Amino acid sequence: QVQLQESGPGLVKPPETLSLTCTVSGGSISSYYWSWVRQPPGKGLEWIGYIYYYGSTRYNPSLKSRITMSTDTPKNQFSLKLNSVTAADTAVYFCAGGGGPWYFDFWGRGTLVTVSS
Amino acid sequence: DIQMTQSPSSVSASVGDRVTITCRASQDIGDWLAWYQQKPGKAPNLLIYASSTLHSGVPSRFSGSGSGTDFTLTISSLQPEDFTVYYCQQSHTLPWTFGQGTKVEIK
Numbered sequence: 001q002v003q004l005q006e007s008g009p010g011l012v013k014p015p016e017t018l019s020l021t022c023t024v025s026g027g028s029i030s031s032y033y034w035s036w037v038r039q040p041p042g043k044g045l046e047w048i049g050y051i052y053y054y055g056s057t058r059y060n061p062s063l064k065s066r067i068t069m070s071t072d073t074p075k076n077q078f079s080l081k082l083n084s085v086t087a088a089d090t091a092v093y094f095c096a097g098g099g100g101p102w103y104f105d106f107w108g109r110g111t112l113v114t115v116s117s
Numbered sequence: 118d119i120q121m122t123q124s125p126s127s128v129s130a131s132v133g134d135r136v137t138i139t140c141r142a143s144q145d146i147g148d149w150l151a152w153y154q155q156k157p158g159k160a161p162n163l164l165i166y167a168s169s170t171l172h173s174g175v176p177s178r179f180s181g182s183g184s185g186t187d188f189t190l191t192i193s194s195l196q197p198e199d200f201t202v203y204y205c206q207q208s209h210t211l212p213w214t215f216g217q218g219t220k221v222e223i224k
Contacts, residue, residue, distance in 0.1 A: 045161065045204055047213040060212040094160050102208035103151045105172070107160035
């Protein structure tokens with residue numbers, strides 16, 4: 001059973017860079033597609049982007065200029081960097097994965113990132 | 118971007134009721150649609166993908182149907198643990214997009 005765990009700072013100052021890591025256990029990072037999804041407090045879900053283990057990525061155009069995703073195969077981790085953050089980037093950030101890029105079979109618990117000075 | 122519109126935004130029902138939630142896409146997405154259930158403070162859980170395929174371990178009281186632009190999620194007999202929020206998601210065209218959510222409340 002694949003399990004995911006997000007880690008990273010809970011508070012980021014504008015206009016710094018938000019950096020999160022997702023650690024995969026119970027499965028190999030090379031076997032699945034990996035995504036990030038965020039949810040502002042009290043609001044709906046927004047897909048941020050996905051990455052395949054060898055580095056192929058697709059990002060949401062609304063965030064594309066600010067996003068970088070990467071994988072660390074030996075550590076079985078993947079990461080998200082979102083630069084130039086503003087208060088609008090305050091959200092619970094979920095890492096998620098699946099056998100394809102289209103749906104999210106399993107999810108991390110999510111981590112709240114607050115952007116505030 | 119493809120816009121996904123769910124209706125109703127909320128629905129009140131009782132244990133044992135049959136509930137149907139609708140999701141409409143702003144353009145044809147074939148059967149590239151998934152449904153998720155999200156409980157407060159938790160991550161979403163995949164219920165259905167490819168419009169009508171039940172994800173592993175999901176109770177058979179959940180079913181999905183539709184293609185093109187109109188889709189439905191049906192819960193045949195509501196159980197106490199089903200009172201929460203449901204989202205649809207399209208994966209036909211990037212960026213993947215979600216509906217705004219439907220809250221199923223206890224009447």
